[in-house]
Amino acid sequence: MKKVRTRFAPSPTGPLHIGGVRTALYAYLFAKHAGGDFILRIEDTDRNRFVPGAEEYIIESLNWCGIIPDESVTAGGPFKPYRQSERKEIYDKYIKQLLNKGHAYYAFDSPTDLEIQRRAAEKEGRVFSYDASVRMKLKNSLSMTDEETSRILASGEDYVIRIKVMPGETISFDDMVRGEVSFPSESLDDKVLMKSDGMPTYHLAHLVDDIEMQVTHVIRGEEWLPSTPTHILIYQALDLADRIPRFAHLPLLLKPEGSGKLSKRDGDRLGFPVFPLQWKDPVTGEISMGFREKGYYPEAFINMLALLGWNPGTEQEIFTLNELEQLFSIQQVNKAGARFDPEKAKWFNAQWLHRKPVNQLAAALKKQVLELGWHNNRTDSYFYKAAALLQPRVHFEYEMAQAGKYLFVTPDLLDEKVLAKKWKEPYRSFFTILKDNLANQQDFRAETIELTVKKTAEHQQLKPGEIMQLMRVLVSGQSSGVDLFPMMELLGSHEVVQRIESGLLKVKG
C-alpha cells in the first residue's frame, strides 16, 4: 500500500480565500488521517498574475491555521523545488514526449486569430472550441506539412503546444465525493499545454508535479471537475494511466445571501472577513480584513471551516485539529455547495473562548485595560476574577475590556431607561441604609453581600426583585453585566459604597 500523499497547490495571485483554506484543510486532514504527507506547492506559472507577497501570505495563513505541510518551499523535501516556476526543465521533458508520440502538436494561431474565430462563432450562436472539428482548418502542425512547420518554428514565430484530443471517446472516472463521472471527448477542447512564453499551463504542470511528487489523491475545488477528463487523457498519452491519482472534487463555498460563490465583495458588503489574514493589496493599497485580525481563534476558524461541507455523522460540533484528523473521511463530504454563515462563525469562536483557560483571558484583558489606560494598579488576581466573570458573555477576547468597563472605571452615566422605569423616590432611603450596612460589613464576599442586601430589603419591606436592577445600575451604570454579587465582591466594599453614594446623587428625585 502506497503512502498517501496529498497537496494543496495555490497560485500566488492574491490572498487565500477561505474556500481555498478549506480545500487545504481537507487535503491536510485526508493525508493525516491516513498517516500520509501533505505538500504545499506554489503554482506560479502565470507571470502576468504574480502578486508580490501572496506566497508569503499563503504560507503564513496555513501556518496560523495549524495546517503545517510536510513538504513545501520553506520546509523543503525530497521533491524540491516546490515552486513551479523553478521546474521548467521537468515540464519540457514531458512535453517533448507528448510531441514525439503525436499526442500534442504545435499551434501558431495568434491571439488575434483566435479572437476572430470566437467572434465568428458567436455570430452564429455557437461557442468556438479548438478541437477536432476545426483544428485542420487552423494554423498548426497537424494542418501543415512538416516542412512548413519546421520553417515557422525556425523563424522564431510564437507558438503554443496543444493536446490532441481524439473524438468518439468517453472518459470516466470515479470521484471520491461524486462517484462515477463521465464526459464525451467531443466536449473537450485541445487545451494549451505550453504557452508561447515557454511556461506550461496548469493542466500540464500540476499533472507532471503530481506524478513526480508521487501524489496519490488530488483534492481540489469543484471548478476543476470539467478539466479532469483532459487531465486523464494526458496521463494516458504519457503512458501513466496506472499512476493516475484518485480525485475528490469539493463543493464550493457560496455567498451568505443571494446566489453565486463567495467573493471578497460579500465580505466588504456584509461586514465579515473572507480571508484568514488581513491583506493589503500591493498595488491599490486597499486593505481586506482577516479572521485573525477580527479576533477569531485559529481553532474556531478551522473548526467552522471543517463543518462547512463535512460532517462526521454525530452531533458533536466542536473539534480540535487533532480530532478532525482522526475523524475526517472524504466519504462524508457533501456534494452540494455550502453557504458561509458569519453568525455561526461567531458562535464557534464563542464556544472556543468558553473553553479557554481563564488565565489566558486574564492576560488578554489586562493588556486591553492597560492600553485603554483605565487602571494600572489592579492585581493579576483581580484580572483573573474579572476575566472569569466576563468569559461566558463574550464572543471574542477583544470584547472583554469594553464589556467589563465598569469593573475598572467608575461609571459616570447611569442607564436612564432603567431609572425611568423602575426608580421610585422611597428607594433612596433604602439604598442609603444598604450602603451603610455594606460599609459596616466585615466579610465582603458575594454570599454575604447577597445576605445583607436581602435582609436590608426585608427590613424595609421591599422585595429584592424591586431593587436588584436598580442596584446594578447604581454600581455599574448599566442595565446588564456580569453576576451582580461577585461583581460587588470584586470591586470591594469601599468602591461599592462610593458608587452607591455618588450614584444616588445622580438620580434625579
Place this chain on the structure above:
RNA sequence: GGCCCGUUCGUCUAGGGGUCUAGGACAUCUCCCUUUCACGGAGGAAACACGGGUUCGAUUCCCGUACGGGCUACCA
C-alpha cells in the same frame, strides 16, 4: 448556448427503501434557572424542489422538469 455537477427547516447538516410523528446546530420565539445579566436547560415555529416511474411501500433508487452552481482563456 454547450458540457458537467448539485437540490432535506432561513442557514450548516443527520438520515439513504418501511423504525421519519424526518434528528441536531446557528439564527428566531416562549419558558425555566438567576428574585439581576449572561452561560446553561426545556420547549415552539420551521425542510425531504416538482412530475413520472420501479416497489407491497419512496425523502431514500431510476427518468424527466424546474431551480442553483461550475466550466467553456496562451488564469489557476
